[in-house]
Amino acid sequence: MSLEQLTYLFVVGSFVIYIAIAFWSRASSTREFYVAGGGVTPLANGMATAADWMSAASFISLAGIVSFAGYDASGYIMGWTGGYVLLALLLAPYLRKFGKFTIPDFVGDRYYSNLARVVAVVCVMFISFTYISGQMRGTGIVFSRFLQVEIDTGIMIGMAVVFVYAVLGGMKGITYTQVAQYCVMIFAFTVPALFLTFSMTGHLLPQTGLGATLDNGLPVLDHLDGLVTELGFASFTEGSKSKIDMFFITAALMFGTAGLPHVIVRFFTVPRVRDARISAAWALVFIAVLYSTIPAVAAFGRINLIETVNGVDNMGTPYEEMPQWFKKWENAGLIAWYDHNADGRTQYAAGDAFTGRQHKPIYWGAAKDEVARNFYSNQRHVVNPSSGEFDPKVQPFANEIYVDPDIMVLANPEIAGLPNWVIALIAAGAMAAALSTAAGLLLVIATSVSHDLLKKTIRPQITDRQELLAARLAAMVAVLIAGYLGMHPPDYVAAVVALAFGLACASFFPVIIMGIFYQRMNKYGAISGMLVGLISTLCYIVYFKFMGGEPQDWLLGISPEGFGAVGMVLNFIVAYLVAHLTPEPPKHIQQIVQNIRVPGNSGSAYY
């Protein structure tokens, strides 16, 4: 079978499985729709949480980012795993004991205020829509790269699939679908990584292979450090970011992870408090399988890229001799070459090969267009080459290559010379990553509308059946909006993701922590803290990301990505001060706080 047929087979086959699972475990009550009836085993919930958490970005992009940023990208690796320690120790068990359906539920009840509930709903919506549009875009991109359909068509197919299984199955349906998606995703990611490690180092595990010694007698990382510094890049294992910035970025990602609504809600689905702790541990283990593999994939990928492009003698490789995958991804627009020194050889070094925004290549004509290629070498023409100047003291030649970070995962099987079915598997894995996260977010949005807004705020008298119908309708509308956002992405997607984490970190994390660990915290403190955290973070990010603020004006050198952690500290301080100047919370609220601290009688999530 050809690669395309195999890819279709895997992708369509996995879709059929997801929909079948959702049909078999469809929700018939709000309890099943919101929290899967509260009867998910810790192991299954751990897997579902891992799939929910690991998005298209984790699967496709993160290895590439680590590959090019080296140590500087450690914040992502530590932040996106370390957040689960906070979840397991500080949030999951108590929220499970509290036993409601959503975060706004907790905020509204604990702080005995519908205003607090509505503020929380607004945050949930903002964070979730930001995130889901990226996932929808992700499905579209996977379709376009592997199956040669338009991105918009791919998004529509993705919408249809998510629509069927999230709207029908609710939390119960997506939980078991996510278990299947985790398996697909982890298999697709680790198999090429294992082969790649074995072929380069003879080690079986990527985690130890990264420390292996290569044929030339150097450890992998020392070899890579040598290669990149010779080409004018910063050392791979040592960062160029300031320590304080690293510190705050890592903190914002960690606390933000612990405050993300679609992750927290997963811990409402297990039967008991201890199951919440156990499933948090499982979730982290399942996530760690992928995240601990990433640095190896990143390092091997970078070595392969450099040695392929620059050749063994570090003089560059004649274009005609470049392997097939290079040309394939050149057609897909993920790699570009401009021969600055006109020697017919590809050369990769520090610096931008192309000018303009983000230094991405702008191609002349379409990929299939014969005239848009060089008659002799068949390379794709680009219209925006940079000047090609370079400092001979730092590097041997100018950079002639543009590489999209995603290539590190997408081209891995081909670089390692793996059979077609592995490449097809990557497509199914990437799709699983995008769909599982999208479905989880979709449910959070639907629940916020039908439960927090409709049932708890606007029309408390509606029946369970009506609420379920409202949840399904809300999910439908949310799919349409998410699809629209995916097709018309704001051109600052990356910046918006920083915003989502920053807001989760500065708003939800402190308010939940104080709700559990600080009995004296009252509604005045909580609301003012949330607003201060939210507004300060929002202003900082908007000013520096969208209104042209310059990096030299950063407060203490903290980049917008890391400011959520500052917002969090402000939230804590303001909430504490305000709570001390205002009356303590009513007795029955203090009773709730004491009650959630001790397990027992959490058997049924009460309503």
Add this chain to the structure above:
Amino acid sequence: MKQNTKAAEQYWRRNLQIIFSYLIIWFVVSFGCGIVFVDELNHFNMFGFKLGYWFANQGSILVFCLLTIGYAVRMSRLDSEFDVHE
């Protein structure tokens, strides 16, 4: 659940002690070894890794896993001890 206020308070105090000690480890491994002291640790080499880099990219994940597993086990025992398990 046989729970009087005093036992509940004691359970909570023990829980806070456990959380506190685990979070110290969490902080030292990630923010300490992975960021603040990374340059100093990078002078040491372990199995082909610079130690600071290893903590930031591999070691911290490993320790995080151990912490969450340890906490789940430790708390299950504490639950039984105070007879608040379900």
